[in-house]
Amino acid sequence: MSPSSPPVSARATSGLDLPPAGAPEPPGHPDGVHATARIRAAHNGRVTTLPQLHSDGPFHVRRMRTSGNTAMVGIIGAMSAPLGGDRLTLDITAEDRAELEVTTAAATLALRGPTTEAATYDVRLTVGEHARLRWLPQPLISAAGSNLRQTYTVELAATARLMLREEQLLGRADEEPGHLVSRILVHRAGRPLLDQHTAYGAPEPGWNGPAVLNGHRAVGQLLLVGPRLDIRRDPVLLGTGTKDGCAVLAPLADGPALLATAIAPNASTLRELLDKAHAHALNR
Amino acid sequence: MSRAALLLLADGRFPAGGHAHSGGVEAAVAHGAVHDTDSLEAFCRGRLHTTGLTTAALAAAAAGGHDPLLLDDAADARTPAPALRAAARRLGRQMLRAARAAFPSAELERLAAARPQGAHQPIVLGLAARAAGLAPVDAAHAVAYENIGGPATAAVRLLSLDPLDASRLLARLGPETDAVAAAASGAAARAMAEGIDVLPSASSPLLDIAAEQHAAWSVRLFAS
Numbered sequence: 488m489s490p491s492s493p494p495v496s497a498r499a500t501s502g503l504d505l506p507p508a509g510a511p512e513p514p515g516h517p518d519g520v521h522a523t524a525r526i527r528a529a530h531n532g533r534v535t536t537l538p539q540l541h542s543d544g545p546f547h548v549r550r551m552r553t554s555g556n557t558a559m560v561g562i563i564g565a566m567s568a569p570l571g572g573d574r575l576t577l578d579i580t581a582e583d584r585a586e587l588e589v590t591t592a593a594a595t596l597a598l599r600g601p602t603t604e605a606a607t608y609d610v611r612l613t614v615g616e617h618a619r620l621r622w623l624p625q626p627l628i629s630a631a632g633s634n635l636r637q638t639y640t641v642e643l644a645a646t647a648r649l650m651l652r653e654e655q656l657l658g659r660a661d662e663e664p665g666h667l668v669s670r671i672l673v674h675r676a677g678r679p680l681l682d683q684h685t686a687y688g689a690p691e692p693g694w695n696g697p698a699v700l701n702g703h704r705a706v707g708q709l710l711l712v713g714p715r716l717d718i719r720r721d722p723v724l725l726g727t728g729t730k731d732g733c734a735v736l737a738p739l740a741d742g743p744a745l746l747a748t749a750i751a752p753n754a755s756t757l758r759e760l761l762d763k764a765h766a767h768a769l770n771r
Numbered sequence: 772m773s774r775a776a777l778l779l780l781a782d783g784r785f786p787a788g789g790h791a792h793s794g795g796v797e798a799a800v801a802h803g804a805v806h807d808t809d810s811l812e813a814f815c816r817g818r819l820h821t822t823g824l825t826t827a828a829l830a831a832a833a834a835g836g837h838d839p840l841l842l843d844d845a846a847d848a849r850t851p852a853p854a855l856r857a858a859a860r861r862l863g864r865q866m867l868r869a870a871r872a873a874f875p876s877a878e879l880e881r882l883a884a885a886r887p888q889g890a891h892q893p894i895v896l897g898l899a900a901r902a903a904g905l906a907p908v909d910a911a912h913a914v915a916y917e918n919i920g921g922p923a924t925a926a927v928r929l930l931s932l933d934p935l936d937a938s939r940l941l942a943r944l945g946p947e948t949d950a951v952a953a954a955a956s957g958a959a960a961r962a963m964a965e966g967i968d969v970l971p972s973a974s975s976p977l978l979d980i981a982a983e984q985h986a987a988w989s990v991r992l993f994a995s
Contacts, residue, residue: 679968729802748980
């Protein structure tokens with residue numbers, strides 16, 4: 488090894504750092520916030536109702552106006568989170584035939600906090616038969632010095648419909664990003680539909696190089712699942728080359744599902760790409 | 772175990788079709804992202820720690836006796852880009868033909884019958900390693916190395932790089948390749964007890980996007 492090459496650290500395999508599903512929760516930092524907010528939507532035979540809206544810690548959960556048969560819920564940040572050592576969970580369920588849309592009022596800003604220890608932010612989405620869930624949060628920002636492990640665990644019934652948008656901004660303006668490790672695991676009718684793990688920011692090896700982000704600082708996905716989606720299509724390419732941002736919309740293997748993946752130099756280009764991908768997905 | 776069997780499986784001359792694929796480096800060269808030895812090394816490092824780790828663990832799990840059809844589904848869930856799924860299955864079909872000749876086994880025959888269009892290549896390699904009496908970590912090594920060896924060789928041809936520089940960078944990535952193979956086989960061992968979801972799913976957005984862009988080219992030197 489030449490002296491200039493980076494050392495092989497334990498971090499080199501941080502892809503395996505996430506605890507396996509069902510493992511006991513690590514205790515977290517004594518100063519960290521431990522919070523679990525819950526949103527549950529049900530269908531009473533006529534309309535979607537919200538039998539559970541439980542705010543906790545930084546998550547202030549609010550019912551918003553209903554749109555058609557869709558119950559709308561907004562999550563408002565009640566304190567700065569996630570900070571290092573926090574253990575945060577959002578548990579969102581749309582029971583059979585319920586239609587639910589959940590948004591966040593502002594971007595989620597991961598900051599360093601009192602410790603360099605990782606914060607965890609677990610989002611669990613469960614969608615029942617003939618139910619629909621739209622999870623459209625504002626971006627997640629990985630600020631310098633922050634350390635966050637985010638997991639999405641999504642369980643879909645065979646006839647469930649899902650729209651999930653996830654945007655990550657690596658660093659605020661002109662700063663290096665923190666360390667952001669994310670995993671999304673989606674099961675549909677008990678079978679794996681999508682399993683992806685990403686890791687950005689020091690000390691991850693190669694994260695900013697030409698095989699992963701190539702200098703881009705905004706990355707996002709739009710996942711659409713539903714029995715009525717038109718998935719018999721060629722992939723849609725958005726953007727030319729890779730420098731100014733680009734995206735692809737394509738069907739997953741064990742559909743009916745379409746996934747758009749986008750990278751961009753900034754948040755606004757990222758959102759444009761994902762919005763365009765969404766329009767293509769709906770054949771608009 | 773036969774160490775010679777591992778060398779054969781990892782040999783670029785083993786007729787498994789790998790030479791026709793660039794591992795995404797052809798697209799990266801076209802975009803100017805890979806243009807010299809340093810940027811090639813950065814590309815290989817990123818690939819090794821993302822798709823390299825994921826595919827090495829799939830191979831190790833297959834070599835360790837995990838159900839290859841469940842692993843094939845897990846590989847699909849970890850490969851959202853259709854062009855990369857197609858490439859993995861095409862390579863798997865070619866490797867299966869070579870592996871059935873070199874290391875005949877009932878498990879390889881069953882996989883060929885169950886997946887006539889080809890299974891994901893790392894799973895075929897893992898089963899071939901198993902048939903040859905190799906350990907899961909051996910299969911992980913072969914796949915982790917192929918994940919950087921393929922792009923490095925392709926880049927030498929695409930950029931007329933000095934092959935000595937390419938060999939030097941592969942040697943420099945040796946310790947990281949070993950670490951990835953060890954992590955992959957460790958995860959595969961845990962998957963036997965804890966289920967398939969503990970297998971790594973490390974991924975890269977740019978490899979997925981660029982693979983679809985590349986597949987849409989009308990003229991290209993490499994199949995992927």
